[in-house]
Amino acid sequence: MGTVGALLVALVLLGFQAWDRRRDARDRHRAQAELIGAAMGPSERSGSTGDPTAGRTGIDLFNGSLSPVYGLVVGIVDLQGTAPEKIERWLELRGKGTRAIPVTTMSILPPGTFRAWIPGTGHTASMGARPGPEIAFTDRAGKHWIRRGSGRLAELGVAPVDYFRRWGFYGPYELQTPERVE
Numbered sequence: 001m002g003t004v005g006a007l008l009v010a011l012v013l014l015g016f017q018a019w020d021r022r023r024d025a026r027d028r029h030r031a032q033a034e035l036i037g038a039a040m041g042p043s044e045r046s047g048s049t050g051d052p053t054a055g056r057t058g059i060d061l062f063n064g065s066l067s068p069v070y071g072l073v074v075g076i077v078d079l080q081g082t083a084p085e086k087i088e089r090w091l092e093l094r095g096k097g098t099r100a101i102p103v104t105t106m107s108i109l110p111p112g113t114f115r116a117w118i119p120g121t122g123h124t125a126s127m128g129a130r131p132g133p134e135i136a137f138t139d140r141a142g143k144h145w146i147r148r149g150s151g152r153l154a155e156l157g158v159a160p161v162d163y164f165r166r167w168g169f170y171g172p173y174e175l176q177t178p179e180r181v182e
Contacts, residue, residue: 059074
């Protein structure tokens with residue numbers, strides 16, 4: 001009985017150890033991506049007040065890791081309201097009379113806080129709307145991620161630019177240089 005009991009305890013402990021290792025591997029896989037975020041920045045208006053293409057809107061990007069992330073696609077989505085809630089929906093509207101699509105690209109986001117500028121203002125300016133940023137990127141391990149406007153982090157199977165090509169997001173890409181925010 002003692003030998004059988006010891007064997008069962010050993011098997012249970014081995015199972016817990018394997019489960020713990022898988023959890024640690026998953027956490028390491030997501031470690032850098034969890035430290036990347038974005039928030040709406042300032043808007044700078046110019047030209048006529050009714051023109052959504054006039055001026056520009058900032059998105060503040062946060063990289064809390066010690067390594068840069070690469071190949072970013074940054075956009076403004078609607079967290080509440082009637083404008084598109086994902087970058088993909090904006091790209092679907094591109095050929096349907098929508099003049100300004102609030103999406104841009106950056107080649108690199110170094111550690112720290114930086115700003116990307118989206119041409120135009122008022123992209124989600126409907127009554128009761130609440131805009132939010134969406135950011136897709138590649139981490140130092142070559143894994144591709146998207147942080148939705150809701151804050152949810154999801155892994156992409158391909159690089160962000162390649163992912164959004166499905167919706168007609170073709171170059172040439174702007175590849176902005178990030179502007180440090182003090």
